[in-house]
Amino acid sequence: MTKALFSVPHITCEPIKSYKPGSSEKLEVQKEYDLMMKKVINLPMIINGKKITSSKKTPVSPPHNHKHIVAYCHYGSQKEIKQAISACMVNKDSWRNTPWEHRCAIFLKAADLLSGPYRQKINAATMINQSKNIFQAEIDAACELIDFLKFNVKFLTEIYQKQPESSNGIWNRMEYRPLEGFVYAITPFNFTSIAANLCLAPVLMGNTVIWKPSDSQTYSAKIIMDLLKEAGLPDGVINMVHCKPEDANKIIFQHPDFGGIHFTGSTKVFQSIWKEIGKNITKYKSYPRIVGETGGKDFIIAHKSADVDEVTTAIIRGGFEYQGQKCSAASRIYLPKSQWKKIEKKLISELKTIKVGDPKDFTNFVNAVIHNQSFEKLKSAILKAKKDNNAKIIFGGGCDKSIGYFIEPTIILTTDPNYDTMKRELFGPIVTIYLYKDENFEKTLKIIDTTSEYALTGSIFAKNRNIIIQASKILENAAGNFYINDKPTGAVVSQQPFGGSRGSGTNDKAGSYLNLLRWVSPRTIKETFVPPKNYRYPFLKQEK
Ligand code: NAD
Secondary structure, three states: OOOOOOOOOOOOOOOOOOOOOOOHHHHHHHHHHHHHHHOOEEEOEEEOOEEEOOOOEEEEOOOOOOOOOOEEEEOOOHHHHHHHHHHHHHHHHHHHOOOHHHHHHHHHHHHHHHHOOOHHHHHHHHHHHHOOOHHHHHHHHHHHHHHHHHHHHHHHHHHHHOOOOOOOOEEEEEEEEEOOOEEEEEOOOOOHHHHHHHHHHHHHOOOOEEEEOOOOOHHHHHHHHHHHHHHOOOOOOEEEOOOOHHHHHHHHOOOOOEEEEEEEOOHHHHHHHHHHHHHOHHHOOOOOEEEEEOOOOEEEEEOOOOOHHHHHHHHHHHHHHHHHOOOOOEEEEEEEHHHHHHHHHHHHHHHOOOOEOOOOOOOOOEOOOOOHHHHHHHHHHHHHHHHOOOEEEEEOOOEEOOOOOEEOOEEEEEOOOOOHHHHOOOOOOEEEEEEEOHHHHHHHHHHHHHHOOEEOEEEEEOOOHHHHHHHHHHOOOOOOEEEEOOOOOOOOOOOOOEOOEEOOEOOOOEOOHHHHHOOEEEEEEEEEOOOOOOOOOHHHOOOO
16 A cells, blocks of 8 residues: 655654743643533543443542542443453454554644644643643643654654565565554553553554553543544544453453553552463463553662752652652652751752642642542551651641642651661652761662662762762662653653663563564564475585
């Protein structure tokens, strides 16, 4: 069909809008936010392009205003899961046979729609549904998702161009087939862009997908489905279900056509999924692809040569942006005793200026945590720290859920590098600091490497190059994304491909070609132009 080797348009990262007072983008997003807050909409499942409602409905409320209802989400059961699998299998051939440039064109169109008419819809939905301030919504739901949509197109062409060597009389080719079965995407609440990309990466490579969004991201998930429909993604390529995870697991992980899982969420859940797949391994037609990015206990270590203001800013931005609910959020901090008084003074005076509240008020830096369960978990960690002899709360500690699930940015100072909150992922605005003796810098690096089960992100702050080299070496396996003199959050698609190893996941690097490779099963083709007509090799001849 295709009669040219097309090149894709030049691709660059989406510029982040400022939303400064008086800007048109600020007025637009505020208008969209108010409209959404006034309405109550339905969030149906979408299977084979059809909206499926049910009598099992649950209210959806903003975490910062949990008595206010903005939607009802419709839940299905095993019946809808079976329908979603059928839809994936029925639509598989037409989607995998859609020429690559047309698959890419749908993605590029979706990116342009998101950059234009859908930008403030997805931003407002993410602010309301996940309690993000406008900047956090913009860098996630708008910019990062636009970057995923566009850069994945570029990565696809780079993969397709990767071809084997050929020799005389032979043309070797490699084609990047989609997987034979369907892909199951289970997605987290905390990034609208990650949720979308967990479906879109396999889809771009020609697969059909069942998508089960987090119960705490269903509102912004609907906007993604609207966007993809408008961009021309055919019905049945992504089938979105809302259900109890166990209901889906029972059907999907037993199905012979289960081709792969694209997961982001907590480590425990991923490990339980892996076990389930292992138990059923003989039932599948192919070995399923298992891709999962999971938890983190991300660190910052400052050397005595580090700049106090830079370290303080990294702790605040890295630890408290989006209420510390980023898998990459800095939550364990190692500071040299000699610098502590200066850092403490700056840190506390800066934290005092931070406002906590509703994202509608743009002056709030910290908003609500995602749900009651998270609120209670964080509150109990704070209460425990108040009681423990080896921990002291030096800032924050306040919790209030009368209107929304608000937790103050909280700093725990501990004398024990193995204190509970130095090891356990809390996923909230709680940062724990441990002070080390300056002469124990190397020993502290070794402690960092062995304290937690995770290895997602981490930062070293130092001016001295030899120190940077030493930290990079000792911490080689402690983080999949390692930062030098920068906070450990805010990875950009195409610039810092993202993922960690150990308990943090399979490290398949979202935002790079490496992730797309997991969604194809290459076929090698050898074509011989003039095949031999006789089996006898020259060595078989008799000596004369
Ligand atoms: P979660 O594990 O609670 O839920 C993630 C998804 O798994 C949701 O859709 C949920 O419904 C589903 N789920 C829950 N139990 C399940 C089960 N038994 N079987 C199948 N699916 C199940 O995580 P969350 O609270 O949505 O997100 C926070 C977690 O995600 C944190 O641990 C964070 O570190 C991690 N995360 C990691 C990355 C990364 O790239 N490494 C990115 C974002 C979030």
